[in-house]
Amino acid sequence: MQDFGGAVALALQLILSGDANLIEIILLSLQVSLTAMLIACLIGLPLGALLATSRFPGHGAVLVVVNALMGLPPVVVGLLVYLHLSRAGPLGWLGLLYTPTAMIIAQTILITPIITALSRQVLEDLHNEYAEQFRSLCVPKHTMVGALIWDGRYGLLTVALAGFGRAVAEVGAVIVVGGNIDHLTRMMTTAIALETSKGDLALALALGVVLLIIALGVNALVMGLRMTAQRYAYA
Amino acid sequence: MLERAATIDETITSEEVASSAGTLLPLEVNDLTLVIGGKRLVDTIELTLAARSFTMVMGPNGAGKSLLLRLLHGLLQPTAGSIHWGGKELSKEIRQRQAMVFQRPVLLRRSVAANIDFVLRLKDGATADRRDEILEHVGLIDHAKQPARLLSGGEQQRLALARALVLEPEVLFLDEPTASLDPASVLMIEQIVRAAHLGGTKIIFITHDPGQAKRLGDDIVFLHRGRLSEHSPASRFFTNPSSAAASAYLEGRIVL
Numbered sequence: 001m002q003d004f005g006g007a008v009a010l011a012l013q014l015i016l017s018g019d020a021n022l023i024e025i026i027l028l029s030l031q032v033s034l035t036a037m038l039i040a041c042l043i044g045l046p047l048g049a050l051l052a053t054s055r056f057p058g059h060g061a062v063l064v065v066v067n068a069l070m071g072l073p074p075v076v077v078g079l080l081v082y083l084h085l086s087r088a089g090p091l092g093w094l095g096l097l098y099t100p101t102a103m104i105i106a107q108t109i110l111i112t113p114i115i116t117a118l119s120r121q122v123l124e125d126l127h128n129e130y131a132e133q134f135r136s137l138c139v140p141k142h143t144m145v146g147a148l149i150w151d152g153r154y155g156l157l158t159v160a161l162a163g164f165g166r167a168v169a170e171v172g173a174v175i176v177v178g179g180n181i182d183h184l185t186r187m188m189t190t191a192i193a194l195e196t197s198k199g200d201l202a203l204a205l206a207l208g209v210v211l212l213i214i215a216l217g218v219n220a221l222v223m224g225l226r227m228t229a230q231r232y233a234y235a
Numbered sequence: 236m237l238e239r240a241a242t243i244d245e246t247i248t249s250e251e252v253a254s255s256a257g258t259l260l261p262l263e264v265n266d267l268t269l270v271i272g273g274k275r276l277v278d279t280i281e282l283t284l285a286a287r288s289f290t291m292v293m294g295p296n297g298a299g300k301s302l303l304l305r306l307l308h309g310l311l312q313p314t315a316g317s318i319h320w321g322g323k324e325l326s327k328e329i330r331q332r333q334a335m336v337f338q339r340p341v342l343l344r345r346s347v348a349a350n351i352d353f354v355l356r357l358k359d360g361a362t363a364d365r366r367d368e369i370l371e372h373v374g375l376i377d378h379a380k381q382p383a384r385l386l387s388g389g390e391q392q393r394l395a396l397a398r399a400l401v402l403e404p405e406v407l408f409l410d411e412p413t414a415s416l417d418p419a420s421v422l423m424i425e426q427i428v429r430a431a432h433l434g435g436t437k438i439i440f441i442t443h444d445p446g447q448a449k450r451l452g453d454d455i456v457f458l459h460r461g462r463l464s465e466h467s468p469a470s471r472f473f474t475n476p477s478s479a480a481a482s483a484y485l486e487g488r489i490v491l
Binding site for chain 2: 129130132133135136137138139143147150151152
């Protein structure tokens with residue numbers, strides 16, 4: 001316990017002093033996960049809107065698949081991306097393996113089903129409410145989707161933050177495709193795994209504290225958005 | 236707003252409105268049937284509405300009133316039968332010349348003004364003048380920037396009505412728009428709808444309130460168990476209904 005207490009003290013010192021190594025790891029983590037979240041939103045929101053507002057043969061099956069993909073094991077995603085990006089893989093010529101881009105790809109694949117499935121739920125609830133009125137007004141499909149996304153913006157922001165939370169906290173995919181290379185692909189989660197295995201608990205704890213702060217921040221933001229939405233009766 | 240309605244009332248009589256030729260009229264409904272889950276919810280209705288009159292639709296709960304309105308507006312597809320407006324089969328072009336106000340107003344999660352702008356953009360494009368004019372007309376100009384869902388029930392229904400009227404529909408369907416509203420709100424809604432009618436809009440209005448039907452209606456369509464029991468002028472309907480179901484309904488006896 002003495003070692004643990006010392007590690008906590010050292011961790012706080014690292015955070016408070018703005019340790020350059022620590023900051024670099026945090027910034028890379030945020031950069032990778034935020035980029036993955038943005039790309040996943042660009043793919044997942046239109047897909048969610050399509051699933052929410054359209055009925056086509058196989059619609060139910062697609063929903064089952066999308067929902068099932070929400071539980072994709074990160075290491076499996078990492079392995080699949082690795083197989084594609086490795087030198088012998090079909091995309092090996094791109095030379096992306098062990099780069100931040102590879103980690104962004106892996107996290108995007110991991111959270112796109114989450115964004116799609118959750119945004120579908122948000123937009124479908126809204127669509128059920130608006131559908132008859134929109135049919136009465138003869139609202140064109142593209143206008144309807146735009147209106148649903150705009151009016152569901154608070155719920156969709158919560159969805160995006162849920163995706164970001166999942167991305168920033170995962171370790172399995174990024175360690176496989178990123179390789180946890182110092183000053184290149186070392187993320188908070190991969191660094192925690194490495195430093196813990198090395199017995200260097202100070203850096204691992206410092207990164208753990210930052211991760212917890214980010215998780216708290218994301219949840220506070222979600223709650224704030226919900227309260228704002230309720231305050232203005234948009235929810 | 237209320238003064239304006241009164242002025243219109245004095246200058247245009249109901250007969251003058253009824254005689255004006257409307258391109259969507261007559262409405263001809265033949266053998267209209269809707270079957271859902273094996274139940275005939277609307278049953279072989281034959282109906283002709285020739286004049287631009289104020290038509291009230293009445294009947295007990297479950298009679299098929301709301302379903303009939305949705306069929307006439309094209310929100311539901313009939314199982315059998317036909318609907319012709321002005322000799323033409325119901326189409327998207329015809330539906331765009333109609334509007335509907337539902338019992339429970341469906342408002343966008345935006346401001347009052349943005350709710351009007353949304354439908355104006357669907358038509359000719361939003362203009363502040365047109366939006367303010369309609370909000371003034373329904374008495375909501377002071378609430379323009381307020382979130383629509385923070386309005387009271389009566390105000391929300393007036394906004395829904397404004398959103399329908401800003402499209403300048405030739406036919407306006409209203410599905411119990413005053414249900415569960417206080418008397419003052421009912422009066423305001425009635426005056427707005429009456430002004431729209433006197434301005435040339437064909438009104439088809441569902442109500443359970445005989446007093447309201449007497450105040451507003453030129454003719455009454457009475458439904459019972461999905462069938463058309465009676466379609467007659469309001470004066471005759473209330474003094475001498477021709478169907479047993481309508482008589483029982485007006486006497487306050489339960490009609491199932």
